[in-house]
Amino acid sequence: MKKLTSALLISGLASTAAIADKWHMPTPYGDGNLPTQIAYGFAEEIKEKTNGDLDITVHSGGSLVKHTEIPRAVKTGQVQAGEIFLGILGNEHPVYKHDNIPFLATTFEDAKKLWEAAKPSVDKQLNKSGMKLLYAVAWPAQSLYTKRPVTQLSDLEGAKMRAYSPSTSRLADLMGTTPTTIQVPDIPQAFSTGIIQAMITSPSTGVDSQAWDYVTNYTEVSAWIPKNIVVVNKRAFRRLDKETQQAVLDAAKHAEEMGWAKVAERAANDRAKLIENGMNVQAPSETLVKELQAIGDTMITEWKAEDPKEVGAILDRYNP
Incomplete structure (x- = not known):
């Protein structure tokens, strides 16, 4: 009805x-x-x-x-x-x-x-x-929200990671986490009930969903925009x-x-609001950056293979 x-x-x-x-x-x-x-x-x-x-x-x-x-x-x-x-x-x-x-x-x-x-x-x-x-x-650039500090991907192994697109699901897989599709309005409840334990999203989404109520760490990996x-x-x-x-x-x-x-x-x-509300905002470790960059390289290769002509044209125009 x-x-x-x-x-x-x-x-x-x-x-x-x-x-x-x-x-x-x-x-x-x-x-x-x-x-x-x-x-x-x-x-x-x-x-x-x-x-x-x-x-x-x-x-x-x-x-x-x-x-x-x-x-x-x-x-x-x-x-x-x-x-x-x-x-x-x-x-x-x-x-x-x-x-x-x-x-x-x-x-x-x-x-x-x-x-x-x-x-x-x-x-x-x-x-x-x-x-x-x-x-x-x-x-804004997408960064990592977690309950505990993360200095390497093994710190996240087995965690349930919020996904909101096919690419973020694939990213979660490559990070050794379990992708779980959660839309923005459902983020607080998903964290509080254990449906997810981590997410990569913008500081704006963190402020909008009052991330400080359910996580304490924001690692600025700035993975994509x-x-x-x-x-x-x-x-x-x-x-x-x-x-x-x-x-x-x-x-x-x-x-x-x-x-x-x-x-x-x-x-x-919005980054300042995260800090004002008690979140631990930190730069990523060199190890974490290298691990995520390697995943990025893998995803670029996979992406281009999906449609070499169209994707290749985008990459050629982006990197002439």
Whole structure:
């Protein structure tokens, strides 16, 4: 009954939007996260620039559609737009895995270069599935949260590690841990009930989930810098007049610029909050870095083997 009610609700939203140019945009993260704040600004700019002719309602925190279901909802036109963590599409095509590969890009400068290298391939695959790429917002670098200090991978052997994409599941395997899929809202309970004992994620996610309540150590391995992307249903976009389409594209451009400009500041602020709340924030040992870099090399090789042409093109554009 609950599923039927949800389906009817989404169907009703979509049909109403087609008449009134009122779009609905589900996002997976709460209002305190930078990508969600950027999404609100994106919607507000479009409403202002179109004098209300296109009004986008942002539904944050998975309140309308669960994270893993957002891509399908956009593809089928149940909602007109949506925000997703890019890596969750990894099983659909390997180009979506580019920013979940450890140590391929560990600084914001390199992450931006990698995104420019990957964007044509990502855009092409989204287009094939009925979606259009609007913009991307980077997360802070992903680092290690644990209850006990970790100086080498053997310290984690056998632990249950949170996974949130195909690439992070493979990483957990290579680290000698057990991958366990847990979405952001469920992190605190998963730690408190022993479902997971460790995770690699951003300082922002740590603050959002109040990591200090269930772990004490944050080891700054800065393994990779992932992104959220905002996509739109191609048919819904095409139904807009040219002037409104341009307003959406302009707002998307501004949103992406804002995201890259603010992510480093947000990363520093959230790191400081972890320290303020008593977490032990430390640099990784040389041993741990070398072990993780070796895993990164393995994952790059495996990634390229999945589609030598497409992945090879991304790597060539990233490392000319």
